[in-house]
Amino acid sequence: MSSSGVTEADFDVRESRECARVDIRGAVDPLSLQADPARKAGFKGALASAVRSGTTGIFTHDVEVTLVWFIEESRRYQTHLVADLDNVLKPILDAVTGVDGIMIDDNQVQSIRASWMTPGPRTGFELEFKALSADDYTSREGLSFVEFDADRCYLVPQAEKAVQDSFVRAYRAALAAYRSMLDEGMAESVARSVLPAARPFPRARLGKFEVVHHADR
Numbered sequence: 491m492s493s494s495g496v497t498e499a500d501f502d503v504r505e506s507r508e509c510a511r512v513d514i515r516g517a518v519d520p521l522s523l524q525a526d527p528a529r530k531a532g533f534k535g536a537l538a539s540a541v542r543s544g545t546t547g548i549f550t551h552d553v554e555v556t557l558v559w560f561i562e563e564s565r566r567y568q569t570h571l572v573a574d575l576d577n578v579l580k581p582i583l584d585a586v587t588g589v590d591g592i593m594i595d596d597n598q599v600q601s602i603r604a605s606w607m608t609p610g611p612r613t614g615f616e617l618e619f620k621a622l623s624a625d626d627y628t629s630r631e632g633l634s635f636v637e638f639d640a641d642r643c644y645l646v647p648q649a650e651k652a653v654q655d656s657f658v659r660a661y662r663a664a665l666a667a668y669r670s671m672l673d674e675g676m677a678e679s680v681a682r683s684v685l686p687a688a689r690p691f692p693r694a695r696l697g698k699f700e701v702v703h704h705a706d707r
Contacts, residue, residue, distance in 0.1 A: 496536045500614075503544030510621035512545060512592050516614040520559060520578035530581055537585040541592060548630035549593050549621050550645055551689045552600035556618040557582070560609035575604050582617065588697055589630070592619060595695040634700040635691065636707060638665055642690045643701055658707045661686055 502515040521533045583596040621627045635643040646654045671681035
């Protein structure tokens with residue numbers, strides 16, 4: 491058991507690959523960003539472990555997040571020890587992000603809906619993560635990126651090397667066309683139309699993911 495008293499068993503994680511959706515049911519209160527570091531680390535570690543065990547995929551583009559926290563009205567209104575709703579999301583997002591998580595980086599969160607409800611027979615919280623497109627959820631095994639500059643890394647499809655190399659060449663050509671259009675004085679909003687549909691990631695946000703520079707491909 492972690493120092494927070496929370497274990498992996500406190501979370502029920504369900505993945506729907508065909509719907510590009512992950513649902514998490516927590517049997518404990520979410521922790522605040524301002525919680526004691528040891529308690530927060532324990533909570534995040536237990537949730538991360540449950541997500542790693544309960545999922546095989548990862549979101550590759552923007553994500554919608556919905557949080558419902560089940561808590562008694564008297565606790566919510568009449569105590570000062572209960573976290574504010576806006577402070578409980580960051581520890582959760584940190585726990586589900588990374589090479590063993592369901593998001594590459596938490597800046598993928600495009601929208602958040604958060605609310606609390608009186609629990610009835612339940613306590614804890616429910617979380618839903620959903621891709622904006624079903625194609626934006628893929629296996630996280632063997633995930634890798636190709637870097638073109640510090641602010642632009644693209645996901646390489648999980649395929650044979652020849653196929654991956656074709657994607658790298660296509661990315662390289664698209665970026666060359668984009669930069670050429672900018673050099674010619676074209677508006678960035680127009681030049682952007684030639685860029686890949688794939689979402690770029692800054693190198694600094696890719697942490698422990700495999701990243702290879704395009705010159706080495």
